[in-house]
Amino acid sequence: MVGALGRSLSRTRARLSDALRHLVPSQKPDEETLEALEEALIAADVGPTTALRLVENLRQAPVDDESPPERLRAAMLETLAKSKTEGNGPPDGRPQVILLVGVNGSGKTTTAAKLGARYVAQGRSVIFGAADTFRAAGVEQLEVWGARLDVSVIAHQPGGDPAAVVYDTCEAGRSRGINVVLIDTAGRLHTKDNLMAELSKIHRAAAKVIEGAPDEVWLVLDATTGQNGLRQAEEFLQHAGVTGLILAKLDGSAKGGVALAIAETLDLPIRFVGTGEGIDNLAPFDAEAYVDGLLGEDQ
Numbered sequence: 001m002v003g004a005l006g007r008s009l010s011r012t013r014a015r016l017s018d019a020l021r022h023l024v025p026s027q028k029p030d031e032e033t034l035e036a037l038e039e040a041l042i043a044a045d046v047g048p049t050t051a052l053r054l055v056e057n058l059r060q061a062p063v064d065d066e067s068p069p070e071r072l073r074a075a076m077l078e079t080l081a082k083s084k085t086e087g088n089g090p091p092d093g094r095p096q097v098i099l100l101v102g103v104n105g106s107g108k109t110t111t112a113a114k115l116g117a118r119y120v121a122q123g124r125s126v127i128f129g130a131a132d133t134f135r136a137a138g139v140e141q142l143e144v145w146g147a148r149l150d151v152s153v154i155a156h157q158p159g160g161d162p163a164a165v166v167y168d169t170c171e172a173g174r175s176r177g178i179n180v181v182l183i184d185t186a187g188r189l190h191t192k193d194n195l196m197a198e199l200s201k202i203h204r205a206a207a208k209v210i211e212g213a214p215d216e217v218w219l220v221l222d223a224t225t226g227q228n229g230l231r232q233a234e235e236f237l238q239h240a241g242v243t244g245l246i247l248a249k250l251d252g253s254a255k256g257g258v259a260l261a262i263a264e265t266l267d268l269p270i271r272f273v274g275t276g277e278g279i280d281n282l283a284p285f286d287a288e289a290y291v292d293g294l295l296g297e298d299q
Contacts, residue, residue, distance in 0.1 A: 002106065004275040004281070005286070005289045006289075007251070008250045008251040008274075008293065009254070009258070009290070009294055011252075011254040012254050012255065013294060013296055015044050016040050016041070016257075019041075020295060023029050023060070024041070024068070025067035025068065028062070034055050036050065037052075038055040041055070041257060044256065044257035045255035045257045045261060045263065046257035046261055047227060047257075047258070049261075049264065049265075050260050050261055052078075054072060054075050054076065057072075058123055066081065069295070072295070073291055076147060076294070080260065080263045080291070081263075085229050085296065087174070090179065090180075091212065094210055095127075095173040095179060095181045095213050096179065096181065097206050097209060097214040098182050098183065098215065098216045099183050099217045100115075100182070100184050100185060100218055101219055101220070102219055103222075103229070103232050103233075105169045106187060106220045106229070106248060107221045107274065108132070108184055108187060109141050109142055109145075110141075110166050110274075111220050111246055111272075112128060112142060112143075112182050112184045112250070113149070113279060114115055114281065115282065116145065116146075117149055117279045117282075119180050119182075120149055120151065121228040124179040125179045125180070126151045126181075126182060127173045127176070127178045128145075128151055128169070128182050128183075129153075129154050129184065130153055130154065130182035131162040131163075131183050131185045131186070131202065132187075133155075133156060133157075133161070134186050135188075136158045139158070141252040142184055145279075146281075152172070154169040156280065159281050162186060162202060163204070164205070166202050167208065167209055170206050170210050171209050173210075178246055179212075181210075183202075183214075185199070185202065186254070190223075196240070199240050199241075203241065217241050217242050218242070218243065218246050218272075219233060219242045219244075220246045220248050221246070223247050223249050223252075223255060223256060224252055225255075226255035227261065228238075230266070233245075233262075233266060237266060237268070245262060245266070245268055245270050246270070246271055246273070246274070246282075247270055247273045247285070248273075248274040251275055255296065257294065259273075259285075259290060270285040272286065273285050
């Protein structure tokens with residue numbers, strides 16, 4: 001995990017490197033160093049509020065306290081304290097139902113495939129629900145991954161009722177004794193009222209078949225969009241019943257600091273991070289590995 005996150009965060013770490021280089025362990029940082037660090041953190045999409053708080057923490061530190069790099073690391077870990085991987089465990093005697101939600105282009109379908117591969121590798125049976133009925137390419141993409149993973153895909157005609165897909169997928173998962181039901185939903189934040197009504201209907205459809213479903217609703221957030229994606233997510237979270245986040249495309253971003261902004265702003269745990277394009281490039285979020293990846297091993 002440390003290696004995968006370190007590689008994924010290389011572009012963000014490069015953006016921070018000059019400012020971090022001036023944090024000398026034995027010296028209290030001067031104002032020029034602190035201002036440069038704040039600018040670098042904001043550029044890495046840590047967010048202005050979080051960046052200011054981290055820098056102020058260094059500014060107010062006693063002279064003989066822990067070294068500035070150690071203090072920065074500890075403050076980042078404190079910010080990420082709620083971003084743990086513990087969630088609702090697999091229920092006994094019935095499938096675990098997981099909905100993936102998010103804005104257009106966030107990487108939900110690819111993330112569904114990666115999650116499916118992860119669960120199959122753990123020896124758990126999986127079924128996919130292609131509930132993004134408005135995007136034929138997304139359904140086809142999920143069917144391709146299903147064939148590669150030997151995982152069944154429940155899909156309807158393009159433009160069909162997403163809730164009906166969810167109902168049929170949950171029914172198939174229950175009748176076949178499947179461990180995990182993974183449902184890929186549409187991302188249409190620009191029609192928010194219709195989308196939220198649709199999500200409510202999807203929740204009801206799942207619960208009609210499997211009491212207590214869905215067990216998890218994971219918001220897939222594109223790391224490359226940084227603060228823009230975060231603002232969209234804030235609006236999305238008001239109605240979707242989200243229980244955690246998946247930070248996709250972290251490897252392609254110089255804005256990887258957004259996980260800190262997520263932890264502080266959204267008050268939701270980060271469950272997984274995408275560390276590459278491969279089917280196995282998805283890892284549980286680990287706060288210590290993430291901070292080490294941002295600051296570099298020498299910090």
